[in-house]
Amino acid sequence: MKNTKVSDRLLTVPASPIRKLVPFAVEAKKKGIKVYHLNIGDPDIKTPEVMINVLKKWTTNPIAYGQSQGQPKFLESLASYYNKLRYSFVKTNHIQVTTGGSEAISMALFSVCAKGEEVIAFEPYYANYNSYAAINGVKIVPVLTKGETGFHLPSRVEIEKKISKKTKAILICNPSNPTGTVYTKDEMEMLVSISVENNLFLISDEVYREFVYDGKKYFSILEFMKKYPDKMILLDSLSKRYSLCGARLGMIVSLNRDLTDGVLRMAQGRLSSGFVDQAMAEKLTEVKDSYFASVHKEYQTRRDVLYKGLKSIKGVYLEKPEGAFYTIVKLPVKDSEDFCQWLLTDFRYKNETVMVAPAAGFYGTKGRGKDEVRIAYVLNINDLKKAIEILRRALVEYNG
Ligand SMILES: Cc1ncc(COP(=O)(O)O)c(C=O)c1O
Numbered sequence: 001m002k003n004t005k006v007s008d009r010l011l012t013v014p015a016s017p018i019r020k021l022v023p024f025a026v027e028a029k030k031k032g033i034k035v036y037h038l039n040i041g042d043p044d045i046k047t048p049e050v051m052i053n054v055l056k057k058w059t060t061n062p063i064a065y066g067q068s069q070g071q072p073k074f075l076e077s078l079a080s081y082y083n084k085l086r087y088s089f090v091k092t093n094h095i096q097v098t099t100g101g102s103e104a105i106s107m108a109l110f111s112v113c114a115k116g117e118e119v120i121a122f123e124p125y126y127a128n129y130n131s132y133a134a135i136n137g138v139k140i141v142p143v144l145t146k147g148e149t150g151f152h153l154p155s156r157v158e159i160e161k162k163i164s165k166k167t168k169a170i171l172i173c174n175p176s177n178p179t180g181t182v183y184t185k186d187e188m189e190m191l192v193s194i195s196v197e198n199n200l201f202l203i204s205d206e207v208y209r210e211f212v213y214d215g216k217k218y219f220s221i222l223e224f225m226k227k228y229p230d231k232m233i234l235l236d237s238l239s240k241r242y243s244l245c246g247a248r249l250g251m252i253v254s255l256n257r258d259l260t261d262g263v264l265r266m267a268q269g270r271l272s273s274g275f276v277d278q279a280m281a282e283k284l285t286e287v288k289d290s291y292f293a294s295v296h297k298e299y300q301t302r303r304d305v306l307y308k309g310l311k312s313i314k315g316v317y318l319e320k321p322e323g324a325f326y327t328i329v330k331l332p333v334k335d336s337e338d339f340c341q342w343l344l345t346d347f348r349y350k351n352e353t354v355m356v357a358p359a360a361g362f363y364g365t366k367g368r369g370k371d372e373v374r375i376a377y378v379l380n381i382n383d384l385k386k387a388i389e390i391l392r393r394a395l396v397e398y399n400g
Pocket of ligand 1: 126250
């Protein structure tokens, strides 16, 4: 009998560099080894109590579908969140609720590109952009950014070199996962100017908006949306902001009517995002500023502990991350994927090890990032210190 074959395009969807070593971590844990997870940005901070209380007091039965655009009360809460950030022009009809920021990425790529068209992104970039590009038949054209410059943008000339007849958009992540870079006002203005002059969409993934350190000023795409309503697209998510990763809620915000109308039609095709999730998340207007203040303080301290600890390891190179809760770190190894796997399969210190993500999967160009890893600082300070110590000892042993 003939083998029934899956599609060629399915084979183009890459494995997530963040999750692909998970089976080795599972095996290690089965053997009773403690694994410190620095590989994935799943925050350990508690979800706000006002949201959890909705679940505790839940009585609605049955749990029905919601509306395709999003639940009206949730949409109102989101609009008031943006208004509080002083973007009072954002109204509920500019917002499409998505099932996680992940769906927002996928819908945005589908919306701006025909099959085979191109989006420029700055590598290293969020690895799942590759997955969603593959799923939607979009080609990501990478522009290199470098550790030595804190992964800030190259010159306008370097960026414009990559624009072709097929380019439809520039996709940025600000603050950046995986680099922790926060783009300056000048950088944002340059990107806006490139997008306007070349008639491109500028898509900004701002799921880490609140995570900007050292009092650095942050420039959202929302600053430019009113002036260029057809071109600016914001991708957003509640996952990190309110420690709601499992609630699966994100959004697309745009003043481009063709875009929001089309996205709504796609959203109708998948019926609705989670009804319970939205009921919980609509309480975001009741989350006190002190919640963010303490979360922010905690992450900035973690960033400092991680930076200081890693800097003190021989052969390790990194610049101080400015935002989000990730950093790309150069290690004294030739093949970081081999090292990351070895950490899980062979190395133990006091019966513990760490899991980090090999960085190659965050690059669009083959061969890049082979001596780098991405580290997520989502552990409490005590565990983070232990994980750094394990990494220090592991590098000594790995390099013989
Ligand atoms: C840059 C970036 N965008 C989008 C997402 C998707 O988040 P979610 O689907 O949980 O909203 C993530 C998750 O880690 C991310 O890091």
